Structures are given as structure tokens and as C-alpha cells.
Amino acid sequence: xxMRNRVTGVAEKxxxxxxxxxxxxxxxxxxxxxxxxxDVGAKGGVFGVTEGLQKEFGEARVLDSPLAxxxxxxxxxxxxxxxxxxxxxxxxxxxIMPAVDQIISEAAKMRYxxxxxxxxxxxxxxxxxxxxxxxxxxxxxxxxxxxxxPGLRVVxxxxxxxxxxxxxxxLRDPDxxxxxxxxxxxxxxxxxxxxxEYTVPLDRARVVREGTDIAVFSYGMMVHSSLEAVDRxxxxxxxxxxxxxxxxxxxxxxxxxxxxxxCGKVLIVQEANLAVSVASEVAAIISEExxxxxxxxxxxxxxxxxxxxxxxxxxxxxxxVTPNKVEAKLRELAAY
Amino acid sequence: xxxxxxxxxxxxxxxEGTIARWLKQPGDAVAKYESIAEVITDKxxxxxxxxxxxxxxxxxxxxxxxxxxxxxxxxIDTAGAATEAAPEAAVPASAVPxxxxxxxxxxxxxxxxxxxxxxQPEPAEAPGARAEAQSGAETAVGPIxxxxxxxxxxxxxxxxxxxxxxxxxxxxxxxxxxxxxxEHGVDLAQITGSGIGGRITKKDVLEFVQRRxxxxxxxxxxRTPAEAPAPAPPRAMSPAPGPQPASSVVQAPxxxxxxxxxxxxxxxxxxVVPLTAVRKAIAEHMVRSRQTSPHAYVMxxxxxxxxxxxxxxxxxxxxxxxGVKLTFLPFVARAVVEALQRHPTLNASWSDAGIVVxxxxxxxxxxxxxxxxxxxxxxxxxxxxxxxxxxxxxxxGARARSNHLKLDEIQGGTFTLNNTGALGAxxxxxxxxxxxxxxxxMDLVVKxxxxxxxxxxIRPIMNLxxxxxxxxxxxxxxxxxVTSVQKLLEGLDPAATLV
Numbered sequence: 001x002x003m004r005n006r007v008t009g010v011a012e013k014x015x016x017x018x019x020x021x022x023x024x025x026x027x028x029x030x031x032x033x034x035x036x037x038x039d040v041g042a043k044g045g046v047f048g049v050t051e052g053l054q055k056e057f058g059e060a061r062v063l064d065s066p067l068a069x070x071x072x073x074x075x076x077x078x079x080x081x082x083x084x085x086x087x088x089x090x091x092x093x094x095x096i097m098p099a100v101d102q103i104i105s106e107a108a109k110m111r112y113x114x115x116x117x118x119x120x121x122x123x124x125x126x127x128x129x130x131x132x133x134x135x136x137x138x139x140x141x142x143x144x145x146x147x148x149x150p151g152l153r154v155v156x157x158x159x160x161x162x163x164x165x166x167x168x169x170x171l172r173d174p175d176x177x178x179x180x181x182x183x184x185x186x187x188x189x190x191x192x193x194x195x196x197e198y199t200v201p202l203d204r205a206r207v208v209r210e211g212t213d214i215a216v217f218s219y220g221m222m223v224h225s226s227l228e229a230v231d232r233x234x235x236x237x238x239x240x241x242x243x244x245x246x247x248x249x250x251x252x253x254x255x256x257x258x259x260x261x262x263c264g265k266v267l268i269v270q271e272a273n274l275a276v277s278v279a280s281e282v283a284a285i286i287s288e289e290x291x292x293x294x295x296x297x298x299x300x301x302x303x304x305x306x307x308x309x310x311x312x313x314x315x316x317x318x319x320x321v322t323p324n325k326v327e328a329k330l331r332e333l334a335a336y
Numbered sequence: 337x338x339x340x341x342x343x344x345x346x347x348x349x350x351x352e353g354t355i356a357r358w359l360k361q362p363g364d365a366v367a368k369y370e371s372i373a374e375v376i377t378d379k380x381x382x383x384x385x386x387x388x389x390x391x392x393x394x395x396x397x398x399x400x401x402x403x404x405x406x407x408x409x410x411x412i413d414t415a416g417a418a419t420e421a422a423p424e425a426a427v428p429a430s431a432v433p434x435x436x437x438x439x440x441x442x443x444x445x446x447x448x449x450x451x452x453x454x455x456q457p458e459p460a461e462a463p464g465a466r467a468e469a470q471s472g473a474e475t476a477v478g479p480i481x482x483x484x485x486x487x488x489x490x491x492x493x494x495x496x497x498x499x500x501x502x503x504x505x506x507x508x509x510x511x512x513x514x515x516x517x518x519e520h521g522v523d524l525a526q527i528t529g530s531g532i533g534g535r536i537t538k539k540d541v542l543e544f545v546q547r548r549x550x551x552x553x554x555x556x557x558x559r560t561p562a563e564a565p566a567p568a569p570p571r572a573m574s575p576a577p578g579p580q581p582a583s584s585v586v587q588a589p590x591x592x593x594x595x596x597x598x599x600x601x602x603x604x605x606x607x608v609v610p611l612t613a614v615r616k617a618i619a620e621h622m623v624r625s626r627q628t629s630p631h632a633y634v635m636x637x638x639x640x641x642x643x644x645x646x647x648x649x650x651x652x653x654x655x656x657x658x659g660v661k662l663t664f665l666p667f668v669a670r671a672v673v674e675a676l677q678r679h680p681t682l683n684a685s686w687s688d689a690g691i692v693v694x695x696x697x698x699x700x701x702x703x704x705x706x707x708x709x710x711x712x713x714x715x716x717x718x719x720x721x722x723x724x725x726x727x728x729x730x731x732x733g734a735r736a737r738s739n740h741l742k743l744d745e746i747q748g749g750t751f752t753l754n755n756t757g758a759l760g761a762x763x764x765x766x767x768x769x770x771x772x773x774x775x776x777x778m779d780l781v782v783k784x785x786x787x788x789x790x791x792x793x794i795r796p797i798m799n800l801x802x803x804x805x806x807x808x809x810x811x812x813x814x815x816x817x818v819t820s821v822q823k824l825l826e827g828l829d830p831a832a833t834l835v
Binding site: 264292293 | 510511512513514515531532535537538539
């Protein structure tokens with residue numbers, strides 16, 4: 001599934017280190033790669049993803065921008081169309097709204113509008129998700145807005161390995177890639193990351209755990225919550241297959257159909273609320289293609305239909321999809 | 337819309353029920369919550385309420401059949417429940433000739449019994465009139481009934497066709513199962529479902545096919561629904577993690593009938609009394625309880641002087657105020673509840689995972705009927721005073737005798753008290769009402785000469801007995817519990833008044 005080349009060694013790294021490694025290595029290899037965003041330079045990014053990069057590559061390639069998201073993305077689009085490989089960082093996914101016109105109306109449509117003559121080889125990086133007491137403006141999961149838009153790629157790595165391999169692939173892709181990072185993964189998730197150059201495809205899901213009874217589809221931090229719940233069920237003799245979608249657009253229909261057909265029972269887990277979401281799309285694909293294999297209604301688990309993640313810790317817990325909630329849903333499905 | 341009614345879960349460990357009597361026949365109108373059938377399970381007679389307004393279209397389970405929980409028992413056509421103003425609309429017009437339809441529909445009893453009674457000249461109070469009215473209605477709706485039966489048959493046939501076998505009608509079959517049935521030529525009737533409500537899962541079919549193919553050449557024993565599901569250890573799943581084991585699994589060791597004693601016929605000087613469903617249910621429960629719990633017994637004598645005096649003084653005013661007689665029962669019930677709070681392992685159940693101690697105290701009160709034994713349950717009995725217990729128990733007792741208990745009034749008991757003294761017994765050893773930890777009997781209060789200090793006095797004495805499950809408690813805890821009840825009763829202030 002993953003193409004490895006010129007890998008010299010393997011070390012355990014955090015998710016955030018893996019992203020930084022991927023960016024740094026690609027910047028070393030390719031002069032066209034540059035970064036712009038709020039506080040990405042001197043400060044090294046609000047979470048520290050770009051730490052040390054300005055020092056290494058200079059102010060021209062790691063650019064502190066004004067607090068104007070439409071400018072960040074607009075400049076990145078222009079730079080990309082003129083031969084650079086920009087990374088536009090939006091400090092929190094919640095702040096992306098002023099740039100949505102640039103992303104959806106311009107970046108996503110450029111190749112189609114120009115009949116293939118122009119492309120926007122830009123990567124837009126942005127952290128999302130809650131569970132860090134970020135409250136209303138620092139906790140949202142709005143990936144579904146972009147997953148809806150033809151012309152964009154939307155990816156969400158869940159492991160350090162994928163984080164590095166996918167940022168490299170994204171930087172080499174000729175079209176705009178929305179690269180979303182779950183902020184709870186940054187330091188909580190560690191894993192083996194090869195040194196040196198390797199890529200991970202941007203349109204393939206990955207079977208994280210093989211199983212036979214229930215297929216669990218998830219992405220980002222929810223992959224880890226799902227794995228925890230699945231382990232608890234394994235103790236009772238229930239075998240669940242866990243699929244990390246990784247790419248939300250284009251979505252890997254083949255992988256979804258394969259696992260759903262194999263197990264016959266399906267749970268889709270996401271942190272975002274469910275209405276008109278990634279989970280809706282996965283459920284729709286399964287009902288279109290796997291009807292004869294289903295042994296239970298397709299079930300979904302996500303955030304509640306309320307406007308935002310609350311600040312109050314107990315209310316935040318209420319909002320979040322926790323391993324306990326996944327476990328309860330899995331047991332419901334197992335008993336069906 | 338045909339609505340399939342399934343056998344409800346009639347108790348924590350109850351896995352099946354026997355249809356004792358259909359209260360509605362095909363073609364009868366039923367109102368939501370109206371009783372449609374009498375069902376017998378362990379020890380209890382319960383009535384199943386209709387889930388919606390409609391017309392009974394098909395009795396899937398005949399009287400006398402044992403139906404596993406979750407399996408269909410009948411279907412109700414809810415289309416028949418359309419507004420009284422336009423009864424024609426309620427009936428599928430295409431299925432019935434218009435003239436017949438109209439004639440029938442006019443006389444069709446609507447969801448309530450009132451229109452039928454109005455149509456009859458006799459006063460509605462006379463039970464005979466009611467019966468006549470109903471049978472009259474039955475005749476009148478004949479054509480409609482046929483139409484519904486036909487419809488139901490069509491539906492069943494359709495399901496059969498899609499299920500690929502002649503007996504899948506009534507099963508809830510998912511696409512995956514249907515596919516497997518077609519692929520492997522499986523008869524669903526041979527498979528016991530492990531899913532919710534006995535649903536046959538994909539896994540059940542695959543395991544069945546595996547077993548069948550493994551034993552190819554040998555014949556597959558036909559399994560009845562009452563039989564235990566095949567051993568499938570990892571499937572001990574309940575929807576929520578909890579100590580209560582899933583009932584579908586608990587069912588396993590329970591034999592379908594108390595004993596396989598064969599009997600060829602009455603000999604000389606013998607008469608065989610046919611077994612009623614209730615008799616069978618009681619027999620099964622008693623055998624199972626004895627086989628499940630190692631019973632041990634403890635008995636103490638209680639000096640009921642204080643209770644006697646309070647009751648003597650209060651009973652007239654009590655009956656005048658509350659309309660029920662004041663007996664010894666609520667005093668003992670109150671003492672039992674308080675003692676259970678102090679000794680929670682008596683308010684518990686056995687499970688392999690551990691002793692499940694119940695927070696709620698739901699006190700079952702055994703009620704003896706001529707042909708039945710019922711244990712209505714006083715929910716959260718610890719929240720009731722002696723007066724509250726007296727009135728609640730009187731109400732439950734009266735409704736038990738008139739067969740008007742609701743399902744949730746006979747479920748969920750955590751401890752049972754049996755007023756054996758009411759029948760005159762002075763020493764009793766009861767059988768535990770599963771899955772509880774113990775059962776207490778209060779025998780007749782008898783005035784006896786007793787030694788008090790160094791003198792002989794006449795005191796009202798009551799034997800208080802406990803049968804307990806020795807797996808859960810030892811003699812130490814059981815005796816402490818019984819003496820707790822004893823001390824609470826003896827320690828009552830004789831001057832106390834009831835509120």
C-alpha cells in the first residue's frame with residue numbers, strides 16, 4: 001500500500017514530529033515548497049508544527065502572515081499557479097470561514113475552469129477536533145464541508161506514519177489538498193516513522209485491524225477511540241475490523257465495500273455531528289453496494305446536532321465521541 | 337399496515353411464554369392497550385396489550401403454544417383503525433367487494449367496545465350481552481376477516497419466496513441471512529437465533545452451515561425453539577455491559593418441561609387431571625429453582641405483641657380511612673424492607689460473574705389463587721410506609737384475583753414475601769422465586785404460653801421462615817437478616833400510630 005524508498009531507519013515519533021519531518025524533508029528536496037500562515041515563522045506555529053523551519057529555511061520560505069485567512073489562501077493559490085508548492089496553514093479549522101470562497105470558488109475549480117491548463121498545487125493544513133477544552137471556536141470538525149466539494153482532496157491522517165507519508169504526497173499532488181490534523185493526535189499519538197523519503201497514497205483507506213463480525217469505519221482521532229473500544233469487545237470474543245478512511249475525498253469505495261460486505265454489520269464513527277457528513281456518505285455507499293451482505297442496520301456514531309463543542313468539561317465530554325460510547329454502540333450492534 | 341406482535345419479555349429470566357387464551361379473534365377490533373391475549377410464564381398469568389389500534393388479522397401462535405420471547409404471536413392490521421367517521425377507508429377496498437365492505441364496516445366494532453354495546457338492545461352491563469355483541473360482531477365481519485387473512489397469507493407467501501424456504505414467515509431476516517439461506521439451502525426453522533429478540537444472525541446461519549457440512553451424511557436433529565441455542569461461547573453479549581446475563585443465553589440449561597416422565601395412561605383407580613398451562617409453568621419454575629439454588633432454611637419465632645396491639649387499636653380507623661383491612665402483612669413487609677436495606681446480599685441474584693446486588697427493593701407478595709400462584713411486585717417498596725404498603729398490596733392482591741395485573745406489576749421482584757399464615761400454616765419451607773436470593777414466609781400468629789423472664793405469659797407468636805440460596809448467603813447472613821426482621825417487629829412502639 002505504501003511506497004517506501006530511500007528509507008534509512010525507523011524511530012518512534014509523535015504525530016506532530018512526523019508532520020514536521022515530512023515538511024522539512026520535502027523543503028530540503030524541493031525549493032518550491034514554502035509555508036505561510038499565522039505565527040508559523042518566529043513562533044513555529046500555535047501548536048509547534050513548523051517549529052525551527054523559519055530558522056532553517058529563512059523568512060522567504062516560512063512566512064508569517066497577517067490575521068486574514070482569505071489572504072493566506074488567496075496568496076497560496078497565486079503562488080501555486082505561478083510554480084511554487086505552498087503550504088497554507090489555517091491556525092484552527094474554525095478560522096477557515098473567511099477563506100472558504102478562495103478554497104471552494106477558486107482553488108477547487110481552477111483545473112476544471114481552465115480546461116486542465118492550470119492547477120493549484122497547494123496544501124492547506126489545519127488542525128481540527130475537540131477534547132482539548134478549546135470550546136466553541138477551537139474545537140470544530142467541519143471536514144464535511146470540503147469533502148462535499150469536487151476539485152478538492154481532503155485527507156485526515158491518524159498515525160505518525162501516515163502523517164509524514166501523506167504530507168509528502170500532498171506536496172507532490174498537482175491539485176489542492178486539504179490536510180486536516182486532529183489536534184488531540186499531535187502529542188498523544190506516537191508511532192514508528194521511517195527516516196527519509198516515503199509516500200502514502202491520498203486516496204486509499206487502510207485496514208488497521210482485521211476482523212470478521214463488525215466493520216468500523218473511522219478517521220483521525222476516532223480511529224484510536226474505535227481501536228480502544230474494539231479491544232474491549234475482543235475480550236468477549238467479538239472480532240471487529242477497523243478501517244481508517246484516511247482520505248475523505250475521494251473516498252475509498254472499494255475498501256468500504258470490501259470490509260462492510262465481509263462483516264455484514266457496520267459502525268461508522270466520527271467526531272463531527274452526523275447530518276450530511278462523511279458518515280452519511282459511507283452509509284450511503286454501503287447501502288448502494290452492500291445491501292445483500294448486511295446483517296444489521298448500518299449504525300453511525302458522531303457528535304450531537306448542536307451548534308458547537310461546549311467549554312464546560314462535563315458538557316464537552318457529553319459532546320465527544322469517547323471509547324465508552326463506541327463500545328456501547330458496538331455492543332448494541334453485536335447483540336443485534 | 338400489518339403490525340406483527342411479538343412475545344414480550346415477561347420477566348428478567350423469562351425466555352418464553354405460553355399463549356393461554358386469545359382474547360381477540362381475527363376480525364376483532366382492538367384498541368391500543370386493550371388486552372389481546374393471556375400469556376402464562378413462570379408463575380404468572382399476564383395479559384398482552386395491543387400495541388396499536390387496529391383489527392386482529394392473524395393469530396400466528398395458537399392457544400397452548402410455547403413462544404420464545406421476541407417471536408411473533410399475531411398480527412394486527414392497523415389500517416383498520418382509521419377514524420370512526422370514515423370506516424370504509426380503513427379497509428383495503430381492493431380486497432373486499434364494496435357492498436360487503438359497507439355492510440360489514442358499519443357493524444364492525446370500532447376500536448372501542450361502545451359502538452357494539454350501543455347496537456345491542458340489552459344493557460351493556462350484562463356480561464352475556466357483551467359476549468353476544470362480540471360474537472355478533474365476529475359474524476358480521478366475516479368477509480373482512482377473510483380479506484385480512486388473505487392479505488396476511490399473501491404477505492407470508494411473499495416472505496417465503498424471498499426467504500427461499502417454506503417456513504421463514506414471521507422471521508426477521510436481514511439481506512445477509514436471506515443471501516446465505518439461498519446460497520446454502522438452509523431451513524431457518526432449524527436455527528435458533530442469538531440476536532435481539534431471537535433474530536437469526538448471519539453468524540448463526542454460518543455456524544449452522546458449518547456444523548451441518550461437518551456432519552454431512554448424518555442427519556441434523558430437528559431443534560425446537562424451546563431448546564437451548566447451540567453452544568456458542570463468545571456470543572454472551574448483552575447490549576450494555578452489565579452483570580445481568582443475556583436471557584437468550586440463560587435459557588440454555590432450562591429444560592422445556594419439568595421432567596421427561598412418561599405416562600401411558602390412567603390405571604385402575606386413577607384419574608389423570610390434564611395439565612393446564614399454568615400448572616406446567618409452575619412445575620417448570622419449581623423444578624428449575626430447586627435445581628438452580630441449593631436451598632437452606634432458617635426460622636425464628638417472633639413475639640408479635642407490639643404489632644398485635646397497634647393493629648387492634650388502629651384497624652377500625654384504618655379501614656375507615658383507607659378502605660382496606662389492616663393485617664399483619666404490611667408490618668412484616670415494612671420490617672423486611674428495612675432489614676433488606678441492612679443486609680443487601682439478601683436482595684440479590686447469583687451470576688457467574690458475581691453476586692448482583694439490587695439497589696431497588698421490589699417486594700414480591702405471593703398471592704394464592706385456586707388454580708394459580710401470582711407474585712405481584714411492590715416496586716420500590718422501601719419508599720412506602722406501613723400504610724402505603726398496606727394499600728398498595730391490597731390493590732395488587734385484588735387485581736391479582738381478578739386477573740387484572742399489568743405486566744410490569746409482576747416483573748422485576750427482588751425478594752418475595754409469602755403470607756402463609758393467611759392460610760393457617762404454622763411452619764413453612766418455601767421454594768425460592770428465581771432469580772432471587774431468598775423467600776420469606778410469615779406463618780400464622782398463634783397465642784402461645786411463653787416464658788418471659790421467669791414467668792409464663794401468653795403472647796402472640798409468629799414463625800418467620802426464610803429459604804435462602806446458599807450460593808449467595810451463608811447461615812450467618814441469613815440468620816442475621818431474619819433476626820433483624822424479628823427485632824424490628826418486636827421493637828415497634830406499641831403506642832405508635834399509623835399515618
